[in-house]
Structure formats: structure tokens, C-alpha cells
Amino acid sequence: MPGLSKKKDTGKEIKDADQDKGLFQRLQQGLLKTRSTFTGRLDRLFLGKKEITDDLLEELEEILFTSDIGVTTTQELIDSVQEKVVRKELKDPEKLKDALRDHILSFLKVTEVPHPVPEPGEPLVILVIGVNGVGKTTTIGKAAQRFRMEGKQVMLVAADTFRAAAVEQLVVWGERVEAEVIRQKTGADPSAVVFDGLTAAISRKIDVVFIDTAGRLHTKTNLMEELSKIHRVAGRKLPGAPHEAWLVLDATTGQNAISQVEMFNKALGLSHIILTKLDGTAKGGIVVGILQQFKIPVKYIGIGEKLDDLRPFNAEDFVQAIFD
Amino acid sequence: MFESLTEKLNSTFKKITGRGRLSETNVRDALKEVRLALLEADVNYKVVKKLVEDIRERAVGQEVLQSLTPGQQIIKIVNEELIRLMGGAKKGLELLGRTPHSLMLVGLQGSGKTTTAAKLARCLLKQGRKPYLIPADVYRPAAIDQLEKLGAQIDVPVYPTDPALKPEEICLDALSKAGGEGADLLLIDTAGRLHIDEALMAELVRIKKEIRPGEILLVADAMTGQDAVNVAKNFNDSLDITGVILSKMEGDARGGAALSIKAVTGKPIKFIGVGEKMDALEPFYPDRMASQILGMGDVLSLVEKAQAEFDEKEARKLEKKLKKNEFDLEDFQSQLRQMKKLGSLEQILGMLPGTGQMKNLKQLKPDEKELIKVEAIINSMTREERKNYKIINGSRRQRIARGSGNRVQDVNRLLKNFTQTKKMMEHISKRGFANMESFFR
Ligand SMILES: Nc1nc2c(ncn2[C@@H]2O[C@H](COP(=O)(O)OP(=O)(O)O)[C@@H](O)[C@H]2O)c(=O)[nH]1
Ligand SMILES: [Mg+2]
Numbered sequence: 001m002p003g004l005s006k007k008k009d010t011g012k013e014i015k016d017a018d019q020d021k022g023l024f025q026r027l028q029q030g031l032l033k034t035r036s037t038f039t040g041r042l043d044r045l046f047l048g049k050k051e052i053t054d055d056l057l058e059e060l061e062e063i064l065f066t067s068d069i070g071v072t073t074t075q076e077l078i079d080s081v082q083e084k085v086v087r088k089e090l091k092d093p094e095k096l097k098d099a100l101r102d103h104i105l106s107f108l109k110v111t112e113v114p115h116p117v118p119e120p121g122e123p124l125v126i127l128v129i130g131v132n133g134v135g136k137t138t139t140i141g142k143a144a145q146r147f148r149m150e151g152k153q154v155m156l157v158a159a160d161t162f163r164a165a166a167v168e169q170l171v172v173w174g175e176r177v178e179a180e181v182i183r184q185k186t187g188a189d190p191s192a193v194v195f196d197g198l199t200a201a202i203s204r205k206i207d208v209v210f211i212d213t214a215g216r217l218h219t220k221t222n223l224m225e226e227l228s229k230i231h232r233v234a235g236r237k238l239p240g241a242p243h244e245a246w247l248v249l250d251a252t253t254g255q256n257a258i259s260q261v262e263m264f265n266k267a268l269g270l271s272h273i274i275l276t277k278l279d280g281t282a283k284g285g286i287v288v289g290i291l292q293q294f295k296i297p298v299k300y301i302g303i304g305e306k307l308d309d310l311r312p313f314n315a316e317d318f319v320q321a322i323f324d
Numbered sequence: 325m326f327e328s329l330t331e332k333l334n335s336t337f338k339k340i341t342g343r344g345r346l347s348e349t350n351v352r353d354a355l356k357e358v359r360l361a362l363l364e365a366d367v368n369y370k371v372v373k374k375l376v377e378d379i380r381e382r383a384v385g386q387e388v389l390q391s392l393t394p395g396q397q398i399i400k401i402v403n404e405e406l407i408r409l410m411g412g413a414k415k416g417l418e419l420l421g422r423t424p425h426s427l428m429l430v431g432l433q434g435s436g437k438t439t440t441a442a443k444l445a446r447c448l449l450k451q452g453r454k455p456y457l458i459p460a461d462v463y464r465p466a467a468i469d470q471l472e473k474l475g476a477q478i479d480v481p482v483y484p485t486d487p488a489l490k491p492e493e494i495c496l497d498a499l500s501k502a503g504g505e506g507a508d509l510l511l512i513d514t515a516g517r518l519h520i521d522e523a524l525m526a527e528l529v530r531i532k533k534e535i536r537p538g539e540i541l542l543v544a545d546a547m548t549g550q551d552a553v554n555v556a557k558n559f560n561d562s563l564d565i566t567g568v569i570l571s572k573m574e575g576d577a578r579g580g581a582a583l584s585i586k587a588v589t590g591k592p593i594k595f596i597g598v599g600e601k602m603d604a605l606e607p608f609y610p611d612r613m614a615s616q617i618l619g620m621g622d623v624l625s626l627v628e629k630a631q632a633e634f635d636e637k638e639a640r641k642l643e644k645k646l647k648k649n650e651f652d653l654e655d656f657q658s659q660l661r662q663m664k665k666l667g668s669l670e671q672i673l674g675m676l677p678g679t680g681q682m683k684n685l686k687q688l689k690p691d692e693k694e695l696i697k698v699e700a701i702i703n704s705m706t707r708e709e710r711k712n713y714k715i716i717n718g719s720r721r722q723r724i725a726r727g728s729g730n731r732v733q734d735v736n737r738l739l740k741n742f743t744q745t746k747k748m749m750e751h752i753s754k755r756g757f758a759n760m761e762s763f764f765r
Binding site for chain 1: 518575600
């Protein structure tokens with residue numbers, strides 16, 4: 001990163017402490033010392049600063065990187081503010097913060113992806129997909145609850161016929177939100193379950209149908225093909241369905257999330273992203289570059305395992321949290 | 325990004341023609357690219373920073389191997405450094421003392437604990453152990469059910485957990501019933517939890533206190549980003565984990581989290597999960613992980629080949645000496661240095677079939693301090709002594725000890741190690757690696 005590498009590594013003081021200690025121990029100490037920068041970062045950074053220095057930019061860069069914003073996007077963000085500094089458009093550190101914030105926000109403001117809507121009297125069908133363990137089933141439970149609160153009739157389709165007790169897990173959520181769960185045996189063809197589900201939903205005049213799918217790595221072509229088939233079968237049963245395809249991303253995930261979005265989007269076209277597990281310490285910065293590149297909006301964020309732990313995504317709050 | 329790392333390094337070095345040593349400037353330029361590559365691979369920012377600094381120190385002034393370009397030489401150094409950081413320590417499970425033993429799996433939600441518990445059970449069953457699966461996740465819907473089904477699938481008994489009980493009570497009761505089940509190893513599947521959830525972290529500490537498990541393994545998702553350091557640090561601080569299992573390694577994640585986690589905890593990565601099937605659990609190989617993080621298997625094999633050619637020349641020289649029974653203390657010293665470079669003897673031997681169960685290998689592994697001592701001692705010897713160790717009598721030993729600032733016992737031990745190694749080398753040169761076990765008894 002031009003202009004940024006001048007600062008001497010702060011690792012020096014760590015080294016002096018004890019030559020004999022292993023690298024890892026030294027690293028640990030270093031991490032301990034800098035731990036305060038992991039939290040409450042930006043304001044401390046700017047406190048009392050009168051000038052924009054390379055050091056300041058490097059610390060900004062650290063905030064962006066440690067939020068999982070990634071190399072390309074971080075470089076783009078830093079380069080843009082740096083340019084403004086060089087052109088003397090930016091002198092005040094406080095303004096720098098705002099400029100950066102605005103820049104990230106501009107990436108996050110994404111309009112709806114065009115997607116079909118159900119005909120009057122037909123159910124809205126939402127297909128929920130993602131890699132293993134990101135929170136698909138839990139998200140369905142929580143999202144179903146939101147629709148239930150609006151007085152909608154919800155049905156859950158247990159199309160994860162692979163993972164042990166995945167069906168039972170969805171059944172528990174069905175009980176919690178008072179939604180019927182359509183299921184077959186473990187090992188059944190997921191498309192067949194989806195066909196059953198939509199048939200039942202249409203005849204019972206259900207408002208919203210969630211299809212829970214097995215977690216799969218986006219690199220497994222046969223499993224991605226299985227998803228496309230589910231998609232096709234749904235459309236055959238009910239033209240336009242599934243109307244929405246939600247990709248669930250775990251906020252703890254690093255750069256691999258880009259590859260996930262790319263492959264799932266290629267397989268069946270995503271309408272929304274759900275970002276889960278933001279109740280931890282991960283910032284989920286990976287979505288900044290993802291939204292910039294793929295223009296798929298984040299619909300909800302997951303902030304826990306309880307029924308009401310799903311919130312609409314708010315870009316301003318999200319950026320704020322990156323700098324907190 | 326990664327194909328282009330090599331390209332970038334090569335173009336960075338294009339300006340430098342000929343061979344010679346790596347200079348400060350060209351190392352700096354190259355390391356800029358390396359830094360970005362590591363960040364792109366999800367290695368934590370701080371960890372990268374420290375790593376790059378260490379690599380810089382190592383690289384500047386280094387001679388470029390004859391068959392390598394400077395760019396490849398840098399990659400070689402980076403690769404070696406990554407392997408070194410992720411390697412060390414033994415990888416297998418360490419379950420000692422009286423049975424039943426217990427092993428506890430901990431980690432964030434969705435990291436893959438339940439599946440891993442069953443995979444481990446299957447693997448241990450194959451090794452003749454009698455595992456007992458304990459579902460201690462009373463929170464997530466159908467988590468108990470999930471482990472019961474997996475247990476049935478692999479024919480391993482599962483403790484019938486009463487979700488109304490506290491996890492520590494469940495574990496204690498399971499421990500008391502293990503004998504009756506004919507089990508000698510409890511595998512405890514705990515609920516996923518956030519590392520900042522104090523109440524739930526305290527629960528794990530209680531289980532640990534009651535059960536005193538021989539192994540506490542952190543299951544972490546290979547796709548984890550920068551937060552891996554925080555997660556690993558908190559789990560390790562609370563529980564003093566004994567190792568790590570990286571799950572979901574079969575995808576296209578670079579897996580930089582492996583490096584971050586090892587860096588903050590110092591604990592070995594013992595296994596990797598490579599699929600949803602019950603047999604998809606493998607030992608962890610630092611070298612494979614390093615090339616995955618760097619995303620450059622091809623380049624590395626090229627580099628390895630060059631290295632191998634170089635090593636082969638050395639090996640042939642050594643072989644000649646061995647045949648003529650000329651292996652002396654100077655060769656011993658250079659072997660020790662070589663081992664340090666290549667990773668431990670344990671690791672090298674571990675790759676050969678049939679050597680996996682060899683004991684006592686640890687004693688042969690030189691540690692850094694030991695190596696410095698050995699160097700000092702050998703340096704205090706005369707050329708004659710180095711060529712022919714048999715002339716080193718009591719008074720010579722005393723002189724050498726004094727000269728090198730060591731005790732006579734240290735000199736004695738070194739000579740004993742040397743003669744042992746000499747014997748081993750001669751054995752290998754005559755009979756290859758077969759029957760090596762007899763040597764270590
Ligand atoms: N802390 C936290 N945990 C979550 C969140 N969403 C899901 N989980 C947990 O993550 C784990 C995996 O979720 P699950 O829905 O089974 O994932 P799936 O495999 O994608 O269906 C479960 O333990 C969930 O309770 C969230 O927003 N925050
Ligand atoms: Mg699920």
C-alpha cells in the first residue's frame with residue numbers, strides 16, 4: 001500500500017520484552033496489548049488528532065481489515081481518502097472519518113433485485129440456502145415468526161433430508177411459531193418434498209412458504225445441481241416460485257463468503273442476503289465488498305438464537321458497528 | 325489473486341537479473357505482495373504483520389538457491405515459515421491415565437461439533453477404542469436427536485441425555501455409566517456458544533472441572549475470517565484447550581484461520597474435517613495447509629523439487645561418508661541444522677509407513693536451545709576431535725565443557741546422542757527404514 005508502509009512495525013517492543021520466548025507467546029502479548037484497538041476503535045483513533053498522517057491511515061486500514069472488509073475493498077477505500085488528502089480536499093481527521101463512513105455506505109445502499117411476486121391468492125415461496133451451519137434453519141424459524149406477527153399463515157418445508165435430525169430441528173421451530181411443517185423421511189428426494197409442500201400450501205391457502213435446504217459447500221457441483229432442481233420443480237408446481245432466494249451468510253466468515261455469493265448466485269439467482277451471528281465480535285465486513293460487487297441487498301441480520309433475534313438490516317448502524 | 329502472487333513476485337524481481345543474495349529492497353517489495361496474499365487468505369491482520377516482519381528478517385541477505393528465481397526463493401521462505409508456525413507439537417490425541425478417558429468438543433454455533441464428535445468416535449472405534457457419545461447440547465433444537473442418529477449410524481453408543489438436566493450433570497452421570505456401557509472414552513458434544521457469552525463459557529468451565537477431560541478440542545470453521553483470533557483466544561483463556569479441529573476444509577477457503585488460531589493459542593491443529601460423511605476426518609498436515617493458504621501448490625512443488633535436488637546432493641555426500649564409516653561430529657552438526665530446516669525428525673519419519681507408532685522420537689528432536697548448545701560444544705572441539713570422536717577422553721571433555729560454557733554432562737550427552745545417531749544412520753544406509761522400531765526400544 002503506497003505511502004502506508006513507512007511506519008515501523010509495532011512488533012518491536014514485543015520483541016524486546018523477552019528474546020527467549022516463542023514467537024507465539026510474543027504474538028499473544030502483542031495481541032493483548034493491541035486488544036483495546038479491537039474495540040471502541042475509531043473515536044480513540046481520532047481523539048486529539050489534528051493532522052492526517054500515514055500512521056492514522058494505517059490504523060484506519062487495520063480497522064477495515066480486521067472487520068473482514070478484504071484487500072480489494074479496503075485498498076479502494078483507503079486509496080479514495082488518500083487521494084482526497086493529497087488533493088487537499090481533506091485535512092481534518094474528523095472529516096476523514098465521515099468520508100470513509102459515507103464511502104462504505106454508498107456500497108451498502110443497494111436496491112431490490114428484481115424478482116417475481118406471487119399472484120393474488122398464491123403463497124410467497126422463499127428458498128433458503130447456504131453452506132453448512134450458517135443458520136438457515138434458525139433464520140427460517142425467526143423469519144417465520146415475523147410473518148406470524150403480521151397475521152400470516154406460514155408453512156415450513158423440510159427439504160434438508162440429508163443432515164441427521166435436520167427435520168426434527170425444523171419441526172421444533174414449526175411448533176414454536178405455529179406453522180405446519182411438511183416433511184418426508186430423511187434421505188428422501190428434496191425436490192419431492194418441495195413439490196409436496198407447494199401442493200399442500202396452495203390447497204391450504206398458505207401466505208408464506210419457507211423451504212429449508214441442506215447446507216452445502218458451493219464448490220460441490222452435484223449438490224448445487226440439486227438446488228437448481230429444487231428451484232425448477234418449485235417453478236413447475238407454482239409458476240414464479242420460488243419468488244425469493246435467500247442466501248444465509250455467517251458474519252464470522254472471511255473472504256470465502258465472496259465465493260459463496262458468486263456460486264449460489266450463479267446457480268439460481270439470489271434475491272437477498274441474510275447476515276447471521278452479528279451478536280458475536282465479528283463485524284461481517286465481508287458484505288461491504290459483496291454488496292458493491294453483486295448488488296444483492298441484505299434483508300435481515302441475525303443477532304441471536306431466540307425467536308425475535310432477526311432484525312432488518314440498517315446500513316448506518318452496520319457501519320457504526322464496524323468503527324465501534 | 326493467488327495465481328497472480330507468483331506473477332507479481334516474478335515481475336517484482338524481473339528488474340534484478342542474475343543470482344546472488346536477496347536485498348533489502350527486493351525483499352520489501354515482495355513482502356508487500358505476500359502480506360496482501362496472507363490477508364486475502366484470512367490470516368489475522370496482527371498475525372500477518374508479525375509474520376511478515378519475521379520473514380523479512382530471515383530473507384534479507386539470504387543466498388538464492390541455484391535453481392530458483394528470487395521470487396521463488398521468497399515463496400520458499402514464506403512457505404517454510406508458515407509450515408514452521410503451524411507445525412511442531414504432536415498431532416494425535418493424548419489421552420493418558422486411567423480409563424475412561426474423556427474428550428470435549430467446544431466452539432461457536434454451527435462450527436461442526438456434532439458431526440465431528442461422531443467422526444472422531446468412528447475413527448477411534450476403528451483404532452480399537454470403545455467410544456461413548458455424550459450429547460451435552462441441551463439448547464439447540466434436535467441437537468441430542470442429531471447425535472443419537474449419528475451414533476446409530478456408526479454403531480457407537482450414545483448416552484440418553486435428559487435435556488432437563490444441566491450439562492455438567494449430564495456429563496457426570498454419563499461418566500458413571502460409561503463402564504456399564506463397556507466404554508473407555510467419552511466424547512462430549514457441547515452446545516455451540518459465543519466466546520463472549522460469559523454464562524455459557526462458565527458452563528464449559530464447570531464441565532471441565534467435573535470431568536477433567538484429557539482433551540478439549542476447539543472446533544473451528546475453516547472459512548472463519550479475522551475474528552478467529554478473538555474466538556480462539558477466549559476459548560483458550562477459559563478452558564486451556566489442548567488442540568484444534570478445523571472443519572469444512574474441503575471447500576475453497578484459503579484457511580488462514582488455521583494460522584491465526586495457532587498463533588494466538590499455540591495449540592496444535594490435530595485434525596481437519598473434509599466432508600459431511602462419517603469418514604471425512606483427516607490428520608492435519610502443516611505443509612498442505614501452508615500451500616493452501618498461499619494458494620500455490622504448483623509453484624511450491626517446483627520449489628520443493630529444486631530443494632530436493634539440492635538435498636539429494638547433500639544426501640549422496642552423506643551416504644558416501646556413511647559407507648566409509650566416516651560420519652563425524654561435523655556431519656552430525658550439519659544434520660542437526662538440516663533437521664531444523666526441514667522440520668522435526670519426528671515429522672519426517674512420521675511420513676514413512678510403519679513409523680507412526682514409534683516411541684521415543686521426541687528425544688531425538690532437537691529444540692532450538694539444544695541446538696545452540698550443541699553448536700557451542702562442537703565448536704569448542706579441535707578438528708581432530710570432530711573427525712574422530714573416540715579420542716575425546718575425560719580431560720578433553722572437561723576442556724570442551726569449559727570452553728563452551730557447559731557442563732561435562734552436556735558434553736557426555738552430546739557424544740552419546742552422536743554415537744546413537746551414527747549407529748542409526750549406518751543402520752538406515754544398510755537396511756533402509758525397515759526395522760527402525762528396534763532402534764528406538
Ligand atoms: N449466536 C448466534 N447463533 C446463531 C444465529 N443464527 C443461528 N445460530 C446458531 O447456529 C447454529 C447453526 O444454525 P442452523 O440454523 O442449524 O444452521 P443451518 O445448518 O444453516 O441450518 C445453531 O446452533 C443456531 O442456534 C445468530 O444469529 N446468532
Ligand atoms: Mg439446517
